[in-house]
Amino acid sequence: TRQCEGMEFQITRVLAAFRSCISEDGQILLKEYLSGWKEFIKFMDSLGMVFGFISQETTTKINIMNVYLAGSSGAEYHTLQSMIKHELDHGLVNFKELPRDQVPSGCRTLLRLHRALKWLEMFLYKLSISTSQDNTGKLCALAYEETLAHHHSWFVRQAAALAFLAMPPRRELLQILCVHKEEEAQFVLSTTAKSIIRVYDLTQRVYEAHGMLELP
Numbered sequence: 001t002r003q004c005e006g007m008e009f010q011i012t013r014v015l016a017a018f019r020s021c022i023s024e025d026g027q028i029l030l031k032e033y034l035s036g037w038k039e040f041i042k043f044m045d046s047l048g049m050v051f052g053f054i055s056q057e058t059t060t061k062i063n064i065m066n067v068y069l070a071g072s073s074g075a076e077y078h079t080l081q082s083m084i085k086h087e088l089d090h091g092l093v094n095f096k097e098l099p100r101d102q103v104p105s106g107c108r109t110l111l112r113l114h115r116a117l118k119w120l121e122m123f124l125y126k127l128s129i130s131t132s133q134d135n136t137g138k139l140c141a142l143a144y145e146e147t148l149a150h151h152h153s154w155f156v157r158q159a160a161a162l163a164f165l166a167m168p169p170r171r172e173l174l175q176i177l178c179v180h181k182e183e184e185a186q187f188v189l190s191t192t193a194k195s196i197i198r199v200y201d202l203t204q205r206v207y208e209a210h211g212m213l214e215l216p
């Protein structure tokens with residue numbers, strides 16, 4: 001169907017974005033990174049209203065990054081590594097908690113997306129090895145508890161738990177992804193998960209090397 005063609009195009013774009021995220025010299029390209037995220041948001045929006053607050057939160061983070069990328073120091077935000085250097089050199093990394101009215105640093109904002117990417121990768125992986133008997137909400141919750149939940153407050157964890165209950169059943173989810181055969185589902189999901197893990201691991205190493213894994 002028409003709608004399916006659109007969605008197929010989008011998952012191809014998720015894959016393409018994360019694959020093109022790493023330059024030949026091992027830099028994480030931020031524009032590509034963010035475009036991968038924008039495709040995920042489209043998926044989320046097609047899952048329904050309950051996911052609105054998650055989608056909203058993700059969009060807020062992406063918008064902060066976009067402002068930096070389009071700003072007067074935009075060129076410094078070409079890659080993760082150049083952003084870190086720029087913000088470190090100019091004392092812009094907020095190593096301490098900021099007052100609410102100040103715009104958080106790029107390093108701190110991207111770290112939030114980075115943590116969420118681990119959840120996404122884990123969820124895609126779990127889906128790729130799941131069977132028709134599995135409950136997607138449960139898989140999603142498990143992936144969340146193993147990853148992103150460690151960084152979230154009690155309140156956010158309760159809200160996330162509610163969203164998981166509204167997760168469409170596996171068959172419907174695969175339809176949204178436009179995969180109809182089991183083998184195809186495994187392939188698409190695991191390929192996407194693999195392209196994400198490469199980006200995640202490299203990002204993790206760069207943050208770790210700068211002692212930036214716990215920015216408040």
Ligand code: 1Q0
Pocket residue numbers: 040041043044047051053054057058061112113116119120124127140144148156160163173177216
């Ligand atoms: C589609 C299923 C959604 C499952 C969601 C996972 C749990 C999300 C819980 C998010 C709650 C957001 C509320 C606010 C959180 C912030 O406190 C937190 C930290 O930021 P800050 O500024 O307070 O320090 N923010 C974040 O952690 C940002 C990231 C939020 C979650 C991003 C989830 C991204 C999901 C994307 C796409 C789903 C598409 C799935 C398609 C899969 C198809 C097989």
